[in-house]
Amino acid sequence: MQPLYTSQHVRDAEAPLLAAGQGRELMLKAATGLAHVVVRELRNRHGNVYGTRAVALVGSGNNGGDALYALAFLARRGVRCQAVTVAQSAHEEGLAAAVAAGVRVTTEWDGALEADVVIDGILGTGASGALREPLASQLTAWQNDACDQLCIAVDAPTGVNASTGEVDPHAVRATHTVTFGMLKAGLFVQPGAAYCGQVECVDIGLTSTDAPAGYLHTTASVPVPGESDHKYSRGVLGVAAGSRQYPGAAVLTSLSAQNIGVGMVRYVGDAAGLVMHSVPEVVTGWGRVQAWVVGPGAPDAELVDAVLDEAYENSLPAVIDAGALARVNKVRNNWVLTPHAGEAQALCESRGWAVTREEIESAPAHWARRLAFELGCCVLLKGARTVISEPDGTVHATPVGPARLATAGSGDVLAGIMGALMATEQPGGSRSVAVVAANAVLIHHAAAGTRALETAQTILEVARSHREDS
Numbered sequence: 001m002q003p004l005y006t007s008q009h010v011r012d013a014e015a016p017l018l019a020a021g022q023g024r025e026l027m028l029k030a031a032t033g034l035a036h037v038v039v040r041e042l043r044n045r046h047g048n049v050y051g052t053r054a055v056a057l058v059g060s061g062n063n064g065g066d067a068l069y070a071l072a073f074l075a076r077r078g079v080r081c082q083a084v085t086v087a088q089s090a091h092e093e094g095l096a097a098a099v100a101a102g103v104r105v106t107t108e109w110d111g112a113l114e115a116d117v118v119i120d121g122i123l124g125t126g127a128s129g130a131l132r133e134p135l136a137s138q139l140t141a142w143q144n145d146a147c148d149q150l151c152i153a154v155d156a157p158t159g160v161n162a163s164t165g166e167v168d169p170h171a172v173r174a175t176h177t178v179t180f181g182m183l184k185a186g187l188f189v190q191p192g193a194a195y196c197g198q199v200e201c202v203d204i205g206l207t208s209t210d211a212p213a214g215y216l217h218t219t220a221s222v223p224v225p226g227e228s229d230h231k232y233s234r235g236v237l238g239v240a241a242g243s244r245q246y247p248g249a250a251v252l253t254s255l256s257a258q259n260i261g262v263g264m265v266r267y268v269g270d271a272a273g274l275v276m277h278s279v280p281e282v283v284t285g286w287g288r289v290q291a292w293v294v295g296p297g298a299p300d301a302e303l304v305d306a307v308l309d310e311a312y313e314n315s316l317p318a319v320i321d322a323g324a325l326a327r328v329n330k331v332r333n334n335w336v337l338t339p340h341a342g343e344a345q346a347l348c349e350s351r352g353w354a355v356t357r358e359e360i361e362s363a364p365a366h367w368a369r370r371l372a373f374e375l376g377c378c379v380l381l382k383g384a385r386t387v388i389s390e391p392d393g394t395v396h397a398t399p400v401g402p403a404r405l406a407t408a409g410s411g412d413v414l415a416g417i418m419g420a421l422m423a424t425e426q427p428g429g430s431r432s433v434a435v436v437a438a439n440a441v442l443i444h445h446a447a448a449g450t451r452a453l454e455t456a457q458t459i460l461e462v463a464r465s466h467r468e469d470s
Contacts, residue, residue, distance in 0.1 A: 001435070003212035004185040004397065006163040007125045013181065013206040024093070026204050027062065030180045031069030031094075033202030034154060037178050038074060038117055041150055046116060050078035055115040058085050059122040063154045065091030066180075067121025070154075072101035082111045086122055086135055112142050117150040120172045122158040125184060131159050136170040143173060153177040156187060157195045163213070165192030166363050173197075181206030185213045188397040189365040190385045214395030217435075220442035223261060223424045234263030235423030238289035239282075240307045240324075241412065242271035242297040249297025249322075249412045251278045256416030257293070258282065260443070262423050268307070269299050290426060291317040293419035295324025296412040311335070317422040317433065321415045326350070328375070333391065334427055336378040336437050337371070338415060344381055347371055369393045378433045382411060386441050388434050396438045401445045414444045 017026060042049050054074050056067040068091060071081040081103040083095075099105060112118050122135070131139070139158065151174045156162040159171025162179075165186040177187060177196040181204045186192045188199070225234055237257050242250025250271035257265050258279050265282045267275050272284045294307045304324045311318040317334040325343050339347060341360045344367055348355045351374060360367045361383070368381040368389035380388045384406075388396040418440035427433045 001215040001217055001396075002183055004188060004214040004216055004395070005182040005208060006185060006213045008163070009208050009210060009213065010125055010182055010184070010206065012210065013208045017205070026180075027065055027094070028069060029204040030155075030202060031066045032073065033180070033204070034066055034119070034152070034178045035070040035073035037176065037200065037202075038070065038119065038152055039077065041152065041176060042079070042117060045150060049074075051080065052116040053080045053082075053111075053114060054117045054119065055082045055084060055112045056119040057112065057122050057158075058083050058087075058090050059124075059158075060087035060089045060091070061124060062091065063121045063124035065094035065121075066154050067119045068094030068098040068103075070119060071103045072097040075101040075103050082106060082115070084109055084112060086138070109138055109142060113145055115149070117152060118142075118146075120151060120153040120158050120174060122172075124155045125162040125179075127156075127158070128161050128163075131168045131170050136168070139170045139172060149175075151175050151197075153196065155179050156184060156192075160186060160192040160195050162186040162192075164363065165189035165365055167191050167195055171195050176200070178202060180204050182208065183216060185365070185395060185397070188216050188385070189387050189395065190383055191362055191364075193385050193397075193400065211394075213393075214397060215438075216397050217438040217442060218399060220439055220446055222443065223421070225261065229263075231263035234261070235291065235420065235426075236264045236266060236287075236289045237262050237419045237423040238266045238268065238292045238294075238307070239416070239419065240268050240292065240294040240299050240303055241415075242269050242275070243299055243323075244270050246297035247271035247274050248409065250275050252409045252412035253293055253296045253416040253419070254279050254282050256413040256447075257420040258416075260417055260420035260424075262420035269303060271297075289316065289423070291319075291419055291423035293319045293321065293415050295319075295321035296415050298323035301327065317427055319415050319419045319422060321411060331375055331377040333377055334422075334433050336380050336388075336418065336422075336433055337375065338380045338382060338411065338418070339371075340382040340411070344368075344371065344379075365389070365395050369395065378437060380437050380441075382414075388437050388441075390434050394434070396434045398438055398441045399445070401441070402448045405444070405448045410444075410448075413447070414440060417443050417447075 058064040075081045083105045153174035157172040157174045159168035162184040175197040177199045187196045241253040292311045304327045321338045341357045345357045364381050364387050368379045372379040372389040372391045385400050421436045
């Protein structure tokens with residue numbers, strides 16, 4: 001896990017260094033790191049640096065200063081550099097360094113379209129609120145005309161809230177974001193993450209003793225049984241899923257749980273015959289379990305209520321999905337609710353909060369936090385970048401998943417994976433539940449990628465065989 005911070009965390013970490021007179025040193029470290037990334041990406045695209053063209057969009061703050069110092073570095077490497085100032089003032093020392101290195105300074109945007117790389121140094125980590133005119137229109141016009149242009153944002157793309165991930169309609173869409181000192185939470189949750197491209201952090205010597213706002217999870221792990229393990233010690237998962245209308249959900253949930261390596265799956269519901277046919281090692285009927293998955297495929301309401309009651313009374317970890325979400329009225333802190341945006345909207349409306357699906361999709365971390373706090377358990381809000389919130393507001397983010405996950409049954413598979421991990425690892429509190437849930441998301445991503453590759457290979461083999469036969 002990598003810790004994620006807010007803009008306030010960054011300001012607090014910078015304060016003692018700035019008070020000690022190290023502001024210029026911090027800026028030079030940031031600008032040097034930024035320039036090295038620009039050089040690397042120019043080489044990756046063009047094979048060389050000398051003679052390429054770089055334009056920096058420069059605001060009045062420290063981000064503009066970082067961009068100006070980086071231009072000075074690039075100009076000395078033979079890059080043709082231009083600074084476009086978008087405010088009435090610019091960082092004085094950075095501007096002087098850029099001019100001394102031969103950087104052309106202008107207020108005209110025309111050069112941005114001709115550049116091999118545009119450096120977005122307009123607004124930074126602390127920016128929030130709507131972009132003002134004429135800047136908003138200028139950004140939109142430039143990006144509408146730019147085609148596959150290399151764009152590297154300084155600390156955060158202009159228009160992206162680095163703490164929350166909320167975006168302005170005119171926000172910069174960067175191919176890369178170079179952030180400084182600390183990873184910011186808003187760069188890894190939607191919709192902000194979609195505007196950041198590849199994110200990397202330059203170490204400038206910042207440290208924080210405060211609890212982070214969240215964590216970024218990038219590495220998945222599957223439980224490995226020990227020599228003395230048996231089917232009960234490896235975890236028994238109860239699955240209440242599927243219905244006469246949606247029997248396949250029961251199969252997908254049970255099969256994915258079994259494939260993770262849980263000791264046993266106990267299935268209850270209306271699709272027992274189909275589950276047994278597809279996953280013969282599953283045991284049907286009620287019995288002792290160590291965790292539950294309930295809700296995929298709209299199981300019978302009475303069954304859902306019975307499972308929720310048992311999980312609550314026995315303090316069992318539980319994954320509450322789909323058809324069970326609306327039946328929840330009391331929770332344990334080792335439960336995780338897994339709505340998509342539409343289901344999250346229904347949960348919000350049931351609590352008297354007027355919100356649209358689009359509003360949830362535009363600020364998923366906010367609504368995941370609010371639901372987790374209100375409910376008192378983890379909430380996993382599904383999407384291209386799934387976000388998980390603990391009741392205390394700590395957010396757990398994961399990288400974007402393969403596009404092939406956007407298909408019917410994908411959520412059922414995730415529920416089964418997560419339930420299997422819950423049964424095996426037996427999380428003891430909301431924090432460990434969130435970590436297990438994030439691990440399940442990463443495994444889900446990896447499994448989808450593998451399946452997609454196998455499918456593509458099969459298609460290629462069939463096509464090759466068809467060509468040979470014809």
